[in-house]
Each structure stands twice: as structure tokens, then as C-alpha cells.
Amino acid sequence: MPVPVAVTNPNGKGLAAAAPDQLPTSGDLFAKLKAQSQAALAAKQEPEKDVAQRPASSAMDTEAPSTSAPAVAAAVEVRGLNFAYPGLDGRPIPGIPPLIRDLAFSLPAGSTCLLLGANGAGKTTFLKILGGKHMISEDAVRILGRPPFHDTQLSVTGDLSYIGGNWQRDIAFAGTSIPLTGDFPASRMIDSIPNVDPERKARLIKVLDIDPCWRMHTVSDGQRRRVQICVGLLRPFKVLLLDEITVDLDVLGRADLMRFLQEECTTRGATVLYATHIFDGLEFWPSHLAYLAHGQLQFFKEAKDVPELAQGRLLSLVYNLLNEDREAQLKARGPRPTEWDSSREGEVGVFSYAFNNGWVPGTMNTSLSTNAVMRN
Numbered sequence: 001m002p003v004p005v006a007v008t009n010p011n012g013k014g015l016a017a018a019a020p021d022q023l024p025t026s027g028d029l030f031a032k033l034k035a036q037s038q039a040a041l042a043a044k045q046e047p048e049k050d051v052a053q054r055p056a057s058s059a060m061d062t063e064a065p066s067t068s069a070p071a072v073a074a075a076v077e078v079r080g081l082n083f084a085y086p087g088l089d090g091r092p093i094p095g096i097p098p099l100i101r102d103l104a105f106s107l108p109a110g111s112t113c114l115l116l117g118a119n120g121a122g123k124t125t126f127l128k129i130l131g132g133k134h135m136i137s138e139d140a141v142r143i144l145g146r147p148p149f150h151d152t153q154l155s156v157t158g159d160l161s162y163i164g165g166n167w168q169r170d171i172a173f174a175g176t177s178i179p180l181t182g183d184f185p186a187s188r189m190i191d192s193i194p195n196v197d198p199e200r201k202a203r204l205i206k207v208l209d210i211d212p213c214w215r216m217h218t219v220s221d222g223q224r225r226r227v228q229i230c231v232g233l234l235r236p237f238k239v240l241l242l243d244e245i246t247v248d249l250d251v252l253g254r255a256d257l258m259r260f261l262q263e264e265c266t267t268r269g270a271t272v273l274y275a276t277h278i279f280d281g282l283e284f285w286p287s288h289l290a291y292l293a294h295g296q297l298q299f300f301k302e303a304k305d306v307p308e309l310a311q312g313r314l315l316s317l318v319y320n321l322l323n324e325d326r327e328a329q330l331k332a333r334g335p336r337p338t339e340w341d342s343s344r345e346g347e348v349g350v351f352s353y354a355f356n357n358g359w360v361p362g363t364m365n366t367s368l369s370t371n372a373v374m375r376n
């Protein structure tokens with residue numbers, strides 16, 4: 001599939017060398033996509049048959065039996081999800097294994113689920129997929145029974161909300177590297193969301209301890225983060241995806257926010273999936289734990305089945321999980337080299353401009369307008 005790519009290569013040749021004049025619109029990939037869309041269409045027409053034909057998947061099948069009946073059993077349902085970041089031509093990059101492989105996951109409505117995983121495990125990517133930010137096949141993910149990428153109403157109505165990334169770059173600044181020098185109050189950001197229940201707004205402002213008169217260009221990172229979270233929560237979401245957004249919050253702000261979110265789930269039946277590396281004092285919060293590694297959920301458990309939560313030892317549980325995994329990897333592939341391997345010269349430049357694949361890592365932004373990214 002052709003991807004729109006703007007070009008500002010300092011040597012004026014990268015794209016021409018990297019891609020043919022005509023980006024392809026036929027071949028194996030397109031045949032596969034066509035087959036997939038025909039299969040999805042057929043599955044829609046024969047829902048009963050579809051249930052029987054879905055591949056048995058590992059971790060989640062015992063937790064939530066599949067159903068494609070009209071009643072929505074799970075707030076989040078993932079089946080056979082595969083994902084690889086594409087190269088310039090929109091295809092998976094040869095030699096690089098998919099980041100997510102045949103992942104299955106089913107989260108009941110009303111859950112507060114912690115998403116655990118090492119740096120680079122794919123938590124942000126997974127949450128962005130659930131949030132409809134990456135195109136995937138229509139039947140791989142269902143949020144409230146609907147495909148998040150294809151059914152844009154999910155996000156437009158606020159039923160599905162994703163809060164992640166660094167707001168400093170995404171919203172309070174224009175583009176990814178150009179600072180916005182405007183002077184405006186926090187209330188302007190908050191009031192920009194239409195059709196908000198005034199009571200909910202007042203409650204959030206109180207919970208997050210926001211001063212509506214804060215001038216956004218003078219606030220601290222944590223204060224800016226509070227405004228970002230407030231804006232993301234103003235509408236009563238049904239499914240909320242949080243990507244490490246409490247990192248700048250002080251302990252009081254964080255505790256108040258986590259209690260607010262838990263209440264949203266217990267009183268309104270909302271569902272929250274939260275990826276974080278900060279575990280202290282969080283034992284009370286999750287109803288479920290999910291651990292992502294090697295492209296798959298290695299476990300998915302209800303809180304009552306995780307004794308470490310009752311013992312106040314969540315941090316130690318996560319430490320052990322990551323440590324065991326690192327030890328296993330070290331055994332399998334040996335230690336990573338710490339010195340530059342000159343035989344790889346040219347494969348990974350010491351510094352070069354590289355054409356991006358359309359996504360700024362760790363943010364919700366496409367990078368197409370910035371043309372080039374720096375790669376070390």
C-alpha cells in the first residue's frame with residue numbers, strides 16, 4: 001500500500017534510492033489483504049460459523065469464551081492480532097520479526113487492568129492499536145464490539161479515550177519540535193472540549209487540583225500533565241487507555257487520580273487499561289494484570305489470583321518477571337555488545353537522516369509533516 005511520504009533528504013536522493021518510481025499496488029501483500037477483507041466480509045455474513053472457525057488462542061480462551069453475538073461480553077477483545085511497524089513502502093521490514101504476534105486478550109467491562117512489560121515490549125504500540133491509531137485488520141480488535149480503527153465514532157463520541165504521549169510536544173507545542181509561544185490559560189484547553197457535563201468538569205478540576213488560571217507556557221511538567229489528563233477524562237469514556245500518564249504527578253495527585261478512575265469503573269462500568277512502570281501504592285487498584293513480552297501476553301490474571309497484590313508486593317512481582325525474562329534472554333543470545341561493531345558500518349549509521357515510517361515513537365503524532373527523523 002503506498003504511504004504518503006514527503007522528502008527532504010539533504011542529498012536529494014534517499015527516497016528515489018529506497019523506493020521505485022511507482023510504489024506497488026499489486027503483489028503478494030495486496031493479494032493477502034484482498035483475501036483478508038473477503039474473509040472478514042464472509043465472516044460478517046456468517047457470524048455463527050465465524051465463532052467456530054476462529055483459531056484457538058492461548059492465554060485468553062479459558063478466561064472469556066469467544067462470542068460474536070450482538071451482546072457485547074467484553075469491553076476489549078483481541079484475537080489473533082499481529083503487528084509490525086512498516087518500512088517506507090508500508091510493508092513489514094524484511095528480517096525484523098513482528099512486534100506483536102497472534103495476541104489474544106479479552107477484558108470484561110468494569111475492569112481496571114494494569115499492563116506490565118519491559119521497555120520496548122510493545123505496550124504503547126498495543127494501546128495505540130486498541131485506541132485505533134494504527135490500521136490493523138478489521139476483525140483483530142473489538143472495543144465495545146466495534147473495530148477501533150475503522151469505526152471512528154468510537155473516539156469521536158468519547159466512548160473510547162486514549163491518553164498517552166508527551167503533551168508538551170503533541171498539543172501544547174506546535175509540531176514535534178517547534179515551541180508554541182502562545183500565552184493561554186488552562187481553562188481554554190479544558191473549555192475547548194464540547195458538550196461536557198459541568199459537574200464532571202468541576203469534579204475533575206478538583207481531583208486533579210488544577211487552577212484554571214494557570215498559564216500553559218509557564219506551568220511545570222506535572223501541572224501540564226494534570227491539564228492533559230483532565231482534558232482526556234472530561235467526557236465519560238467507556239474504555240480508557242492510559243499510557244504512563246502519571247509519570248510527572250506527585251504522589252497525592254497520582255493517588256487521587258487512581259481512585260477517581262477506579263470509581264469510574266465500579267460505578268459506571270467503565271474499563272481502564274493502564275500501562276505504567278510506577279508500581280508503588282498501586283496494589284489496591286487493578287482488577288486484572290496483563291504482562292506483555294515477546295509480542296504476546298505472557299499472562300493475564302484476575303487480581304484475586306495474584307497473591308503479591310494482597311501482600312503489597314507488586315513492585316517485587318514486576319521486578320521478578322522482568323528479571324527472569326532478561327536472564328532467559330541473556331542465556332539465549334549472550335550479552336549485548338557494548339562496543340561499536342565496525343563490521344556493521346553502513347547498516348546502522350553513526351548519524352544519518354533516515355526516512356521515517358510515519359510515526360513519531362511514543363507519541364500519537366504522525367511524523368509525515370516533519371519529513372525526516374534523526375537516527376543514531
Ligand SMILES: Nc1ncnc2c1ncn2[C@@H]1O[C@H](COP(=O)(O)OP(=O)(O)OP(=O)(O)O)[C@@H](O)[C@H]1O
Nearest residue numbers: 085117118119120121122123124125359360361362
Ligand atoms: N515508529 C516506530 N517505528 C518503528 N519501530 C517502532 C516505532 N515506535 C516504536 N517502535 C519499536 O517498537 C518496539 C515497542 O515500542 P513501544 O513504544 O510500543 O514499547 P513500550 O513497551 O511502550 O516501551 P516503554 O516501556 O519503553 O515505553 C520498540 O522496540 C520500538 O523500537
